[in-house]
Amino acid sequence: MIGGRGPEAASGRSLAGAVARRWRDAVTRRPRADAVTIRRPRTRRTADTRPPLVLLVPALAGLGFLVLPLLGLLVRTPWSTLPQRLVEPPVLAALRLSLVTATVATAVCLVLGVPLAWLLARVPFPGRRLARALVTLPLVLPPVVGGVALLLVLGRRGLVGSYLDAWFGVRLPFTPAAVVVAQAFVAMPFLVIAVEGALRGADRRLEEAAATLGASRWTVFRRVTLPLVAPGVAAGAVLCWARALGEFGATITFAGSFPGRTQTVPIAVYLALQTDPPAAVVLSLVLLTVSVVILAGLRERWVAR
Amino acid sequence: MSPTSAASPDPVASPDPVASPDPAASPDRAARPDPASRHALHADIAVRLGDFRLDVSLRVAAGEVVALLGPNGAGKTTSLRALAGLQPLDAGRIALGDTVLDDPAAGVFVPADRRPIGVVFQDYLLFPHMSIVDNVAFGLRCRGVRRAEARRAAVEWLDRMGLAAQTRLRPRDLSGGQAQRVALARALAVQPHLLLLDEPLAALDARTRLETRAHLRRRLRDHRGATLLVTHDPLDAMVLADRIVVIEDGRVVQEGDAAEITRRPRTDYVARLAGLNLYRGTGDGPTVALPGGVALAVAEPVSGPVFVAFPPTAVALFRVRPDGSPRNTWPARVDGVERHGSHIRVHLDGPLPVAADVTPAAAADLGLAPGTEVWVAVKATETSAYPAA
Numbered sequence: 001m002i003g004g005r006g007p008e009a010a011s012g013r014s015l016a017g018a019v020a021r022r023w024r025d026a027v028t029r030r031p032r033a034d035a036v037t038i039r040r041p042r043t044r045r046t047a048d049t050r051p052p053l054v055l056l057v058p059a060l061a062g063l064g065f066l067v068l069p070l071l072g073l074l075v076r077t078p079w080s081t082l083p084q085r086l087v088e089p090p091v092l093a094a095l096r097l098s099l100v101t102a103t104v105a106t107a108v109c110l111v112l113g114v115p116l117a118w119l120l121a122r123v124p125f126p127g128r129r130l131a132r133a134l135v136t137l138p139l140v141l142p143p144v145v146g147g148v149a150l151l152l153v154l155g156r157r158g159l160v161g162s163y164l165d166a167w168f169g170v171r172l173p174f175t176p177a178a179v180v181v182a183q184a185f186v187a188m189p190f191l192v193i194a195v196e197g198a199l200r201g202a203d204r205r206l207e208e209a210a211a212t213l214g215a216s217r218w219t220v221f222r223r224v225t226l227p228l229v230a231p232g233v234a235a236g237a238v239l240c241w242a243r244a245l246g247e248f249g250a251t252i253t254f255a256g257s258f259p260g261r262t263q264t265v266p267i268a269v270y271l272a273l274q275t276d277p278p279a280a281v282v283l284s285l286v287l288l289t290v291s292v293v294i295l296a297g298l299r300e301r302w303v304a305r
Numbered sequence: 306m307s308p309t310s311a312a313s314p315d316p317v318a319s320p321d322p323v324a325s326p327d328p329a330a331s332p333d334r335a336a337r338p339d340p341a342s343r344h345a346l347h348a349d350i351a352v353r354l355g356d357f358r359l360d361v362s363l364r365v366a367a368g369e370v371v372a373l374l375g376p377n378g379a380g381k382t383t384s385l386r387a388l389a390g391l392q393p394l395d396a397g398r399i400a401l402g403d404t405v406l407d408d409p410a411a412g413v414f415v416p417a418d419r420r421p422i423g424v425v426f427q428d429y430l431l432f433p434h435m436s437i438v439d440n441v442a443f444g445l446r447c448r449g450v451r452r453a454e455a456r457r458a459a460v461e462w463l464d465r466m467g468l469a470a471q472t473r474l475r476p477r478d479l480s481g482g483q484a485q486r487v488a489l490a491r492a493l494a495v496q497p498h499l500l501l502l503d504e505p506l507a508a509l510d511a512r513t514r515l516e517t518r519a520h521l522r523r524r525l526r527d528h529r530g531a532t533l534l535v536t537h538d539p540l541d542a543m544v545l546a547d548r549i550v551v552i553e554d555g556r557v558v559q560e561g562d563a564a565e566i567t568r569r570p571r572t573d574y575v576a577r578l579a580g581l582n583l584y585r586g587t588g589d590g591p592t593v594a595l596p597g598g599v600a601l602a603v604a605e606p607v608s609g610p611v612f613v614a615f616p617p618t619a620v621a622l623f624r625v626r627p628d629g630s631p632r633n634t635w636p637a638r639v640d641g642v643e644r645h646g647s648h649i650r651v652h653l654d655g656p657l658p659v660a661a662d663v664t665p666a667a668a669a670d671l672g673l674a675p676g677t678e679v680w681v682a683v684k685a686t687e688t689s690a691y692p693a694a
Contacts, residue, residue: 208391
């Protein structure tokens with residue numbers, strides 16, 4: 001990383017930290033130092049604007065690599081039977097389950113993640129850097145590993161799960177609640193990083209001004225801090241929701257794949273591919289559409305402000 | 306300044322029943338001892354920030370306006386933050402009236418949100434997501450005043466500030482001068498016993514500054530509590546304050562009213578602010594021995610360590626050694642020439658560095674340019690010498 005990224009860029013040298021910073025930069029749209037102005041030689045009047053082939057060929061190949069599979073999806077979509085297929089009960093059930101669980105997971109992430117981001121951004125405590133790194137760990141952790149970890153802790157014989165079962169009769173794994181837990185586990189870092197970045201960017205002196213006017217810390221948070229970082233919270237919530245919607249590995253490990261109960265759209269896509277490929281294509285198209293809508297919305301409302 | 310607020314008699318003197326902490330006591334303040342008058346500030350501030358040490362004592366009576374004047378980095382803003390409760394003291398004590406706000410030795414610290422102190426911040430720090438009226442009502446809302454009442458009081462304050470038409474705007478829609486007045490209204494709306502202003506005019510352009518300064522002066526005169534104003538601009542300090550405390554490098558170097566400070570500066574910084582030449586020397590009757598071997602004749606006999614000050618207008622420049630009185634002349638070389646209003650300020654090197662003001666015509670006659678050799682003459686009657694101890 002080459003200089004000029006602000007003091008916080010120096011903190012957290014872990015991979016998780018690097019990923020976190022990248023996300024924070026993407027979300028808060030901080031200018032990056034690696035943008036360099038290239039000065040053209042003055043002597044040549046017919047400027048050689050063609051990029052060298054050595055760069056152009058891999059660049060175009062890379063673009064194709066990212067775009068072609070999506071085009072393939074569109075080409076193979078059974079457009080004529082699309083409406084009927086979309087309203088088939090198993091498809092509808094998977095869609096409904098995905099929308100509900102992703103939304104609940106996002107709500108859980110907001111309730112827990114915004115205060116967590118505030119803690120990380122505003123309250124100095126020993127081990128804060130470690131906490132920050134741990135929070136971002138699920139970003140780089142393979143989701144399957146996350147699912148296994150959740151099973152070990154919240155499963156029927158798990159560290160916490162056994163008590164949940166013994167004391168409250170709550171058995172989490174392989175229920176819709178488990179889907180929410182798996183999605184929230186994987187998606188929360190997106191929200192925390194976005195909100196923390198927004199909090200660090202917000203002018204703390206406004207909070208001090210509010211304090212001098214008699215506002216308690218809670219009032220300051222509610223009436224000044226939160227409104228100031230609202231765009232960051234919204235962007236984080238959308239990213240969080242999109243990540244929860246696409247969750248596969250942790251969900252199938254921790255919640256299984258029971259149609260109508262824990263079989264979300266990504267899992268349904270995977271299973272349909274073996275029995276009914278056109279159905280898989282239709283469901284994939286739905287997820288692709290949601291992603292494109294979110295990307296467009298994010299760009300227009302928060303990123304390209 | 307809007308014509309309405311300039312023309313109307315000041316309504317601010319009538320206390321706002323909503324804003325008063327004790328509604329029963331406020332409606333007829335004139336008949337009772339003014340509650341704010343009991344709240345004099347008595348602060349001994351000691352703060353360490355890394356290598357910087359701040360150690361100042363401030364006394365501000367109720368109704369008095371004191372300016373804390375000093376160069377950047379002198380500790381002005383840190384003092385203000387300590388008073389506001391945003392920077393805890395390392396040692397010392399802050400008391401407002403009978404209430405101790407910070408006393409590390411006694412383990413007392415009243416947090417910012419429980420101090421009866423209003424702050425106008427340097428760039429105003431209006432809440433960008435709230436309307437102007439909600440900004441002003443914010444403090445009252447935090448003190449438990451109901452929404453409708455707080456808004457009504459806020460509208461009254463804005464009316465007094467000549468901003469009745471702007472209540473629904475957002476801070477970003479305001480000019481600098483308007484934002485300053487909103488910030489002042491927001492701080493005053495809670496009727497603080499102590500009002501703190503951090504460089505209240507620094508963010509304004511020259512023209513707006515002139516108008517806002519006049520407006521601010523009226524508002525501060527009406528404020529019944531103590532007022533402490535932090536500034537690096539001597540003009541702001543002289544126009545707005547009853548008394549000036551000069552701090553440099555975390556220490557109070559001089560204290561007094563504007564006339565006293567400009568007449569008898571005690572440091573280079575103050576002298577430069579006042580536009581005076583200032584030297585430290587040893588008095589010996591009618592002359593003062595200054596560094597560089599210059600013996601300066603002064604108006605009144607002095608002895609021992611003294612300061613000698615004279616304005617640049619008291620310095621005359623000559624091509625050749627002037628005839629007549631041989632005293633207070635020495636050769637010098639022009640170091641720099643700059644335009645200063647209608648006259649030319651000449652900075653001179655030599656045994657004694659000195660600033661002189663001459664007319665443009667005289668500057669042309671003398672052919673003044675950096676490097677020109679001239680003779681300096683200072684009239685003894687225009688010098689003032691006073692004890693340095």
